[in-house]
Amino acid sequence: MTHAFVEVQQAAKRFPGAKGEEALTVFDNVSFQLDKGEFVCIIGHSGCGKSTIMNALAGLDSLSDGAMIMDGREINGPSLERGVVFQNYSLLPWLTALENVRFGVRARWRAWDESRVTEHSLAYLEMVGLADVVDRKPAQLSGGMRQRVSIARAFATKPELLLLDEPFGALDALTRGVIQDELIKIWGQDRQTVFMITHDVDEAILLADRILLMTNGPQARIAEAVEIDLPRPRSRAEIVKHPHYYRIRNYLVDFLVNRSGELRTADLDRRGLHYPRVVNPVDERDGEPDASATTNADAPSSRTPASKLATITLKETHHG
Numbered sequence: 001m002t003h004a005f006v007e008v009q010q011a012a013k014r015f016p017g018a019k020g021e022e023a024l025t026v027f028d029n030v031s032f033q034l035d036k037g038e039f040v041c042i043i044g045h046s047g048c049g050k051s052t053i054m055n056a057l058a059g060l061d062s063l064s065d066g067a068m069i070m071d072g073r074e075i076n077g078p079s080l081e082r083g084v085v086f087q088n089y090s091l092l093p094w095l096t097a098l099e100n101v102r103f104g105v106r107a108r109w110r111a112w113d114e115s116r117v118t119e120h121s122l123a124y125l126e127m128v129g130l131a132d133v134v135d136r137k138p139a140q141l142s143g144g145m146r147q148r149v150s151i152a153r154a155f156a157t158k159p160e161l162l163l164l165d166e167p168f169g170a171l172d173a174l175t176r177g178v179i180q181d182e183l184i185k186i187w188g189q190d191r192q193t194v195f196m197i198t199h200d201v202d203e204a205i206l207l208a209d210r211i212l213l214m215t216n217g218p219q220a221r222i223a224e225a226v227e228i229d230l231p232r233p234r235s236r237a238e239i240v241k242h243p244h245y246y247r248i249r250n251y252l253v254d255f256l257v258n259r260s261g262e263l264r265t266a267d268l269d270r271r272g273l274h275y276p277r278v279v280n281p282v283d284e285r286d287g288e289p290d291a292s293a294t295t296n297a298d299a300p301s302s303r304t305p306a307s308k309l310a311t312i313t314l315k316e317t318h319h320g
């Protein structure tokens, strides 16, 4: 059996309760996969545990149960193979934009001489439109520029997995749009595997191959994996004209508004894992899932194009 690039298996996170209070199970039985080169977004209401999942993938936090495996090895600490971009930029304030990127690149390729490190770093700063300000320190850059430096630094080190935690959350809509375009360009070139948290459904549709929908916490689960098969390359201006765009968008909004409080998903698969139900909103009728859709098509190495799912019987369970 072949395995996905990243496998999250029955992950759970519990925090001990404060004095006299019960422990908090943020999420449990969360299983999903990321294929190599895939761009996956995760959406869910505040507090359902998205950042906790991401921190565990980054190796910055541990799980209470379950496992996260990347390329056959269990994740149990930070690694240069996993790059993280947070909402708050996390640049080193005493270094210039170029030095911030160089810092990561030098750590990644220790054998490279200084000029190669600089050349490589500059290329990525150029890709995010910062060629003219590479000698400025973070305090001399706007919020949007700082976030671009963070993105350039993360992509420049070419990690196997990029983890983006609401990277555009603090930016105004215009800047956000410009950086989204830059992200598409840079990802189109390198095709790294990306896992991104966002609250913005339009952003998720623009960027993702799949969108994971998380139910509300506590005891949150990933209920559905929504396939976004809009053609690439995508642009913000063109994508909204695609006939499927609003089908997908309405489906996502409906989940967030009406369905995220319940778990409408599948039984455990034959290995006892709870994988999200694979959905292609374009195949759904009148907002209701196509009853012929699959339950566990997200299970290891068995993700099946929605068009081929018609023969697999859906066995749904409803959780309160």
Ligand SMILES: Nc1ncnc2c1ncn2[C@@H]1O[C@H](COP(=O)(O)OP(=O)(O)OP(=O)(O)O)[C@@H](O)[C@H]1O
Residues within 6 Å of the ligand: 015, 024, 026, 044, 045, 046, 047, 048, 049, 050, 051, 052, 053, 217
């Ligand atoms: N160290 C901690 N101790 C106790 N509870 C915690 C701790 N860290 C996070 N939590 C709780 O875990 C839950 C999930 O937090 P998390 O930040 O992962 O959610 P999120 O989905 O990323 O939210 P948001 O969208 O608002 O960023 C929240 O209820 C939060 O209060």
